[in-house]
Amino acid sequence: DVKVTQSSRYLVKRTGEKVFLECVQDMDHENMFWYRQDPGLGLRLIYFSYDVKMKEKGDIPEGYSVSREKKERFSLILESASTNQTSMYLCASSFSRYGYTFGSGTRLTVV
Amino acid sequence: AQSVTQPDIHITVSEGASLELRCNYSYGATPYLFWYVQSPGQGLQLLLKYFSGDTLVQGIKGFEAEFKRSQSSFNLRKPSVHWSDAAEYFCAVAPNAGNNRKLIWGLGTSLAVNP
Numbered sequence: 001d002v003k004v005t006q007s008s009r010y011l012v013k014r015t016g017e018k019v020f021l022e023c024v025q026d027m028d029h030e031n032m033f034w035y036r037q038d039p040g041l042g043l044r045l046i047y048f049s050y051d052v053k054m055k056e057k058g059d060i061p062e063g064y065s066v067s068r069e070k071k072e073r074f075s076l077i078l079e080s081a082s083t084n085q086t087s088m089y090l091c092a093s094s095f096s097r098y099g100y101t102f103g104s105g106t107r108l109t110v111v
Numbered sequence: 112a113q114s115v116t117q118p119d120i121h122i123t124v125s126e127g128a129s130l131e132l133r134c135n136y137s138y139g140a141t142p143y144l145f146w147y148v149q150s151p152g153q154g155l156q157l158l159l160k161y162f163s164g165d166t167l168v169q170g171i172k173g174f175e176a177e178f179k180r181s182q183s184s185f186n187l188r189k190p191s192v193h194w195s196d197a198a199e200y201f202c203a204v205a206p207n208a209g210n211n212r213k214l215i216w217g218l219g220t221s222l223a224v225n226p
Contacts, residue, residue, distance in 0.1 A: 004154075031212045042218040043201070050212055058213075090154055098162075099145050099205075100214060102154035 003027075006091050006103035013110050019078040021106050023091030030095060032074035034058075034066065037088040037105075049074055081110045113138050115202055117217035124192050125225045132187040132220050134202030142204040144185040145214065146176055149199040158200075161185065172196070197224045 007022035025032065033048040035058075045058030047066040055066050063085060067075045074093075078085055086109050092100040114137045124130055136142065143162050147155040159170025166178040176187045185202060199221050203214040 033213075040218075043216045045213065048213065092155075094212065096212065098143070099157055099160050100155075102147075102156070104154045105152070107152070 004091055004093055004101050004103040006089075006106050008106050009104060011106055011108045013078075013081050013108065015082060015110055017078075017081045017110075019081045019108070019110075021076040021078075021089055021091075021108070023074045023076070023093075023103055024072050025074075025093040025101070026072065027093060027095070027101065028071065029093035029101070030071075031093060032068065033092045033094070033100065034064075034074065034076045035090045035092065036060070036085075037090055043090065046076065078108075083110050086110045113142075113204070113206060113215050115204055115215050115217040117200075117202055117220050119220045120218070121221045121223070123223040123225060126194050127191050130187075130189045130192045130196070130222070132200050132202075132222070134185045134187065134217060136183050136185065136202075136204045136215075138183070138204060138206060140206075141178075141180060142206050144176075144178060145203045145205070146170065146174070146185070146187045147201045147203065148172075149201065149219075151198070155201060158187070192222075192224055194224045194226060197222055 004025045031050050034046040035043045049055045049068045065077045089106045091103040094100045116135045145160045146158040149155045161168050161178045199219045201219045202217040
């Protein structure tokens with residue numbers, strides 16, 4: 001069964017910490033995406049990547065960075081976590097524009 | 112600008128009743144169209160998709176959706192809802208021109224099912 005795996009389901013971090021969220025897909029998909037999801041705001045795109053070492057800003061990139069050193073792995077980095085980054089983070093991958101496959105999500109709490 | 116509208120934020124239906132969730136999009140040409148479902152605390156799962164051809168598409172879990180070009184709509188339906196269908200439902204479109212790989216998302220419709 002094809003899969004997108006996010007390394008943590010729940011994460012609690014302190015303000016100011018550097019936080020890494022990892023996402024791995026086993027489908028050889030070219031595109032990978034990071035979203036955050038907050039009640040009433042839907043899915044908001046943080047960053048996406050369409051190739052190894054390539055990245056593009058989404059709608060809300062401030063406070064985040066990403067890394068894609070290998071095709072299967074796309075990491076989201078919170079350089080200095082803040083309480084307003086408490087959210088559900090969703091990783092997805094896709095081939096061309098034929099729909100996304102999502103991971104199970106990481107619920108991050110920054111205290 | 113391209114957009115997706117899901118007019119209903121919350122819907123409550125009784126178990127066994129029929130369901131229709133609305134989705135309208137704003138785009139010049141026919142995009143690729145998707146419906147996803149999200150159970151509480153989970154990621155999103157693809158229910159069904161439309162690329163071309165027959166405008167009535169069948170998906171998983173007994174769902175279907177109909178593409179209506181004249182109304183720019185892609186409404187999701189189920190003839191008889193089960194309690195396990197309680198979830199958040201998202202409509203999304205992918206422009207089928209150019210090199211755009213990003214989906215455009217609606218804000219979602221939350222479905223509650225009464226026993």
